[in-house]
Amino acid sequence: MPYPNISKSLDLLNRAETLIPSATQTIAKGPTQFVRGVAPVYLERGSGAKVWDVDGNEYIDLNMAVGPLSLGYCYNKIDEAVREQLEKGMTFSLMHPLEVEVAELISRVVPNAERIRYSKTGADVVSAAIRLARAHTGREKVLCCGYHGWHAWYAGTLPANAGVPDGVKRLTGVFAYNDIESLIEKLDESVAGVILEPAIFEDPKNDFLNQVRQACDEKGAVLIFDEMWTGFRLDLGGAQEYFGVDADLALFSKAIANGMPLSVISGKAEIMDLLENEVFFYTTFGGEALSLAAAKATIHEIEENDVCRLVSERGQRLKDELNELIASIEADYLACVGFPCRSLVTINHKEIDALLIKSLLQQEMIRCGMLWSGFHNLSFSHQDSEIDAILEAYKECLPITHKAVSKGAVEESLKGDPVLPVFRKTKY
Ligand SMILES: Cc1ncc(COP(=O)(O)O)c(C=O)c1O
Incomplete structure (x- = not known):
């Protein structure tokens, strides 16, 4: 699979950087958290657990708007509740x-x-x-x-x-x-x-x-x-x-x-x-009534469908199978930790900067159609088929990353600028 064409994303980012300090309103969505030159920067639409960037590339989203999308994009019952309220006033x-x-x-x-x-x-x-x-x-x-x-x-x-x-x-x-x-x-x-x-x-x-x-x-x-x-x-x-x-x-x-x-x-x-x-x-x-209508419908949906338990079961499978995969290639500096509904790949290598390894893994996951920044922020729309696809992507990307790590060739394998920590200690 080739790396996505992200030219429209990069044009928008260039425009943003002359006008919007740090280019973002939400640090975890911003350009410092994704490999610049490889990763999409702007998303246009979503459906379920999938998103499409402004260049038309499709990804499974593992960030889910950094938390809010508990059920998924364009989730019918919630959107209906919002639409119904919209007809009456905001x-x-x-x-x-x-x-x-x-x-x-x-x-x-x-x-x-x-x-x-x-x-x-x-x-x-x-x-x-x-x-x-x-x-x-x-x-x-x-x-x-x-x-x-x-x-x-x-x-x-x-x-x-x-x-x-x-x-x-x-x-x-x-x-x-x-x-x-x-x-x-x-x-x-x-x-x-x-x-x-x-x-x-x-x-x-x-x-x-x-x-x-x-x-x-x-x-x-x-x-x-x-x-x-x-x-x-x-x-x-x-x-x-x-x-x-x-x-x-x-x-x-x-x-x-x-x-x-x-x-x-x-x-x-x-x-x-x-x-x-x-x-x-x-x-x-x-x-404001649209958000309250959405909350009412969301809470009912979570309760009626036992969403927390189901997301937890799917997330547990993702964690377990990912950790098995990590063990099978002996990448002992990696681990999937956290709660099943929100897990994280940790990177602790003795010699190589974790952010460089994260950048390479991200670059490859993006090539495989995963919007990935280290987390698995799962929603109810991440069903078994999405978990399968995520694991397939890891099966392809982890060995590539591990090989570069083993050869000390992580930096030269990067096709863009590496990601930065969320909170930078100094400005530059
Ligand atoms: C635990 C926690 N508390 C507070 C906040 C701040 O919320 P907001 O960004 O909506 O102001 C966040 C945002 O990420 C958070 O994760």
Whole structure:
């Protein structure tokens, strides 16, 4: 199979780079994450688990819009719900009944969702939760673990932290997943809230989440689960249900509306009720009806079709067979890890830069019709036939990559610029 012709993609990228700083609105979709000169840069349409780029090339998508497409592109029932709402109006001058219906639905399926509010982005509801934790405790510091968006309280911890006041930076500390000591040593009576992604690619070990819960209870800190990735994916009720641990506040977006922009803060009434008068959190598009219609249909579809279990079964097969394949060619620097619904190929070679190996594997996977950047963000539309096709592509691309690694010829095998880390330590 030849490498795709991506000339229209590259023309668009050149135009973007004169006008749009970093060319992208979403770093994981942007040009630094794909081999420049080989990988498509702009997609035009999708259907199920497939996408077509602006040059007309077809791929199986393993990113799925970086999380939102829990069911798949152009998924009929969701699109119908959106179309039906579109006929009646997008956003209104008074509240819309869907605000109530979707809140009731979330409250039924998500543990501890005694109160619900909506917004548009993950960062919105994360920041609302941080403010609530501060208001509830009368304290200012927060501790975090994972990625939590672009707002100041968190961006101060990133390499690109210019523009965040030092006073704000000082209020946020970080701790490490599965390292309870790294939390305990920072968690004192000045900490308002502890926020974490309850799982990323690692399983919690030594009862980590319960230990975090207990540590928060001992110091009076609010426990916040950032469920952008775990929500409506690990389980219908998210990580609280999957791991059997209660958070005080739980935050959702991504998978909840199959691609429409909606985020949700849910949690215990005694904290959430501060949103009545004390804590200010309002936004123009919060009750926008198309996204709420999509969320209602998406949650019903996930529940009725046992989507989380089925995606997990298919993802487990992908993981298992991929790890068998890796073992069969003795590429012991590779492994497929993570949860079946969202797994990752890790690369740990003693001598060769992991990003170079990733770039070569990506280059070859793209040639085989896979939009791949290391992850398997599976949707309900990745059925057995898609899993078969993904495994076939690995069967072709892994030996090519491994051969180049064994010969020390990775860099010279690349036909474009290698990918960069998501967060660059320096600008260049
Ligand atoms: C765990 C987590 N929290 C927060 C966010 C921020 O969400 P958004 O980009 O919608 O603001 C993201 C986005 O990727 C995320 O993965």
